[in-house]
Amino acid sequence: DIVMTQSPVSLAVSLGERATINCKSSQSVLSSSNNKNYLAWYQQKPGHPPKLLIYWASTRDYGVPDRFSGSGSGTDFTLSISSLQAEDVALYYCQQYYSTPKTFGQGTKVEIK
Amino acid sequence: QVQLVQSGAEVKKPGASVKVSCKASGYSFSSYDINWVRQATGQGLEWMGRVNPNSGNTVYAQKFRGRVTITRDTSTTTASMEMSSLKSEDTAIYYCATSGAAGYSQHWGQGTQVTVSS
Numbered sequence: 001d002i003v004m005t006q007s008p009v010s011l012a013v014s015l016g017e018r019a020t021i022n023c024k025s026s027q028s029v030l031s032s033s034n035n036k037n038y039l040a041w042y043q044q045k046p047g048h049p050p051k052l053l054i055y056w057a058s059t060r061d062y063g064v065p066d067r068f069s070g071s072g073s074g075t076d077f078t079l080s081i082s083s084l085q086a087e088d089v090a091l092y093y094c095q096q097y098y099s100t101p102k103t104f105g106q107g108t109k110v111e112i113k
Numbered sequence: 114q115v116q117l118v119q120s121g122a123e124v125k126k127p128g129a130s131v132k133v134s135c136k137a138s139g140y141s142f143s144s145y146d147i148n149w150v151r152q153a154t155g156q157g158l159e160w161m162g163r164v165n166p167n168s169g170n171t172v173y174a175q176k177f178r179g180r181v182t183i184t185r186d187t188s189t190t191t192a193s194m195e196m197s198s199l200k201s202e203d204t205a206i207y208y209c210a211t212s213g214a215a216g217y218s219q220h221w222g223q224g225t226q227v228t229v230s231s
Contacts, residue, residue: 001175038215038216040217040218042158042218044158049208049210049221049222049223049224050150050158050208050210050218050221051221052217052218052219055215055217055219056215061219093157093158095158095160095217095218097212097215097216097217098216100160100163100172100174101160101174101175101176102148102160102216103160104157104158104159104160105157106157107157107158
């Protein structure tokens with residue numbers, strides 16, 4: 001199984017400041033056949049299911065604000081929130097869908113400082 | 114719009130079985146696989162397995178193989194996840210979620226709380 005490791009476990013950022021979450025996979029999730037990284041990011045607020053933010057490591061899903069961006073390739077990935085808003089307080093998970101089981105990182109809690 | 118509506122909360126005793134359903138609407142049922150993901154209280158997300166609505170083919174995480182059965186009913190556009198030999202550690206919220214050919218999950222059900230307690 002591919003192990004996904006996120007860091008930090010939690011972070012507190014001031015409103016309007018940048019938040020950065022890292023995700024590392026135990027093996028590459030970059031496909032040589034299509035040059036795509038099989039990596040997604042989800043946001044989860046208390047009492048709600050996860051919401052897809054980003055897929056293919058850097059493609060925002062429909063309606064996701066452009067302050068959210070994803071980057072990275074191979075085994076190292078980053079989710080950035082360029083200007084943190086109050087509504088961005090949530091848990092964030094990365095997931096690899098390169099192979100089954102489609103494993104998730106352990107999650108990163110983002111709070112307001 | 115795509116909707117996944119799950120069955121209601123369940124309370125089961127250790128050793129029992131539970132079946133959670135996921136009714137899909139707003140799209141062609143055959144277009145997306147249905148995945149099952151669980152989340153224990155205060156814990157992260159754990160992918161359990163998926164079913165292809167066309168073929169009925171399933172893939173399970175090793176941890177759940179033999180104890181979890183995922184099925185689909187194309188006539189009612191419903192997928193189900195049945196877990197047997199329940200333990201207290203299976204207490205969690207169980208989610209269904211679609212995935213296309215790529216594999217990421219764009220649409221999620223609201224979740225079903227399963228509580229295993231004597």
